[in-house]
Amino acid sequence: MTAAELRLSLPEDGRHPLGVDCAIEWAGPVDMALEDETGVQAACGIMHVHGRKSGVPEPLGVDYACAAARVLAGQGALAALVGRLRGLDLHHVSTSVAQAALLSVMQYLAAATTDDDWTEPMRPGGPPFTSSDGARFEIEVFDAAGWQRFWALLDADETAARRGWQPFQHRYATATCPLPEELHQTAGRRRFAALAAAAAAASVSILRLRDVAERSVEPSASLPPWRLTPTPGAAPAVPLPSPPSGAQLPLAGLVVIEAGRRLQGPLAGHVLGLLGARVVRIEPPGGDLLRGMPPMAGDCSARFLALNRGKDVVEIDPKSAAGRHAVRELVAGAEVFLHNWAPGKAAALELDAEHLAAVRPGLVYAHASGWGDTLGAAPPLGTDFMVQAHSGLAAMVRPGDEPPAPSLMTLTDVLGGLICAQGVLAGLVARIRGGSG
Numbered sequence: 513m514t515a516a517e518l519r520l521s522l523p524e525d526g527r528h529p530l531g532v533d534c535a536i537e538w539a540g541p542v543d544m545a546l547e548d549e550t551g552v553q554a555a556c557g558i559m560h561v562h563g564r565k566s567g568v569p570e571p572l573g574v575d576y577a578c579a580a581a582r583v584l585a586g587q588g589a590l591a592a593l594v595g596r597l598r599g600l601d602l603h604h605v606s607t608s609v610a611q612a613a614l615l616s617v618m619q620y621l622a623a624a625t626t627d628d629d630w631t632e633p634m635r636p637g638g639p640p641f642t643s644s645d646g647a648r649f650e651i652e653v654f655d656a657a658g659w660q661r662f663w664a665l666l667d668a669d670e671t672a673a674r675r676g677w678q679p680f681q682h683r684y685a686t687a688t689c690p691l692p693e694e695l696h697q698t699a700g701r702r703r704f705a706a707l708a709a710a711a712a713a714a715s716v717s718i719l720r721l722r723d724v725a726e727r728s729v730e731p732s733a734s735l736p737p738w739r740l741t742p743t744p745g746a747a748p749a750v751p752l753p754s755p756p757s758g759a760q761l762p763l764a765g766l767v768v769i770e771a772g773r774r775l776q777g778p779l780a781g782h783v784l785g786l787l788g789a790r791v792v793r794i795e796p797p798g799g800d801l802l803r804g805m806p807p808m809a810g811d812c813s814a815r816f817l818a819l820n821r822g823k824d825v826v827e828i829d830p831k832s833a834a835g836r837h838a839v840r841e842l843v844a845g846a847e848v849f850l851h852n853w854a855p856g857k858a859a860a861l862e863l864d865a866e867h868l869a870a871v872r873p874g875l876v877y878a879h880a881s882g883w884g885d886t887l888g889a890a891p892p893l894g895t896d897f898m899v900q901a902h903s904g905l906a907a908m909v910r911p912g913d914e915p916p917a918p919s920l921m922t923l924t925d926v927l928g929g930l931i932c933a934q935g936v937l938a939g940l941v942a943r944i945r946g947g948s949g
Contacts, residue, residue: 531603532593533605534585534586534589534606535606535607536581536609537609538551538609539608540607540608540609540610540611541611542555542608544610546609546610549575549577549578549609552577553572554569554571555613556577556610556614557613557621558613558616559571559572561620564636565637565638565687565689565917565919567635567636573910573912574905574908576613577610578612580609580613580616580926581607581608581609581611583927583930583931583934584611584612584615585607587787587930587934587937588607590937590941591762591787591937592604592762593941594763594940594941594944595761597941597945598752599754600755600762602762615926616923616926617921619815619818619819619922620687620921622809622814622815622818623815625814626807626808627809628809630806630807630808635688636688636690638679638683638688638691638920639651639680639691640916640918641695641700641707642696643699643703643704643707644701644702644703645704647704647721648915648916648917649704649707649718649719650721650897650918651711651717651718652892652893652897653714653717654893656677656681659677659680659716660674661714661716662711662714663676666707668694668698669694672694672695676691679691683897683920684775684922684925687920687921688920717892719898719901719902721901721916721917722902722904724904727902735886737931737935738935738938740935742942742946742948742949743866743875743877743948743949747873748874748947749873749943749947749948750872752847752943752944753765753847760788762788763784763788763789764788764789766788766789766848767789767790767792768781768789768792768846768848768849769839769842769843769850770791770792770794770850770851771793771794771830772850772851772852773852773853774802774852775922776852776928776932777850777851777852778819779819779926779930779933780850780852780878780930780932780936781850782819782820783930784848784850787937789847789848791822792823793820793824793825794827794839794842795826795827796827797828797829798827800816826838826842839863840863840868846872846875847943848878849872849878850878850880851863851878851879852879853879855885858879864877869949873949875949876936876949878932878936878939880928880932882894882898896922896924896925897918899924900923901916905918909923
């Protein structure tokens, strides 16, 4: 990839196009002589984070920073179009592969630069596991009881299972997962079918690692990264507010309500905030538990602040009638509602697109998820390493002479958050042009 120019245009009522030029460079404002993907990965921390699993810096086998930069370029062009359609004089956007790389590792940078004296365990190791019949697989579970029950059903050493829970639970934050070797040995004594049966009995998600060839023959392999669907039966849209006087950022004056958890949803909200939106974050009563995850920056997690600094916070329990009413009141004054709740949760709470469009006609409603609707109504847990395993990405990030294994760097959560923000911007363009949510 070399520095590229992208021009995005929309016709304006048959008159002049609303054109935006976007330049992608290698280094951008990063003061280093960077000329390729490998150099960017080395200079900006990707090799270090990806290599924690093996104990030495290693390059990703895919051009991840370039892919993220292209998404940022698309975001920038769409955001500038939103600004121009709102009357701002925006014509040019620039980004770089290095900026994309730094954004992708920002939570790890935040953890490494805090003054907290907490030390992260950086011992190598971790999933995937390998069954006795040679299947390499990932598992996912969010609660200690399910984890413990899974290993008990396999007759694993109870102490080893207990020691393995914390590194397994924290692997998303640390990019390391030094599991006791006894757990790998236990998995290696059972066939994959028996392991899958134990996972089902313990309510643990399990997926076999696949290569790209397996993935490519499925119909969902050619799906676009996001889909825009007009809100059915909605009333005429409420006009978007004009940009504040002197505004320079394209989303200035717009309000985004974010009900995000973990990484994907909060990162999408973070990007929209960087583009000028006021982001109001909904957290459960008592605040998001991840606020207390070490290392700390003052009284809050450094990683959490990397994703959520600058957002307004409202504590709401949407499972209660009063909480749902409070969410609707927030949405009544917003242009975007964004969440990455589990499939079906929004509809169960009557906080889906149809219900909220009745509160705010023209609302851009965004749902980011792990699987979308590609794996049915009851999919496995759609977390980063499970998606890497099932999609074939786990086979691509490793050298060709090594067996497939997901990177413990949160590749798809980050890329999913960026793509979600891009979808929101496309939705805002469509909203302004077409008048509907």
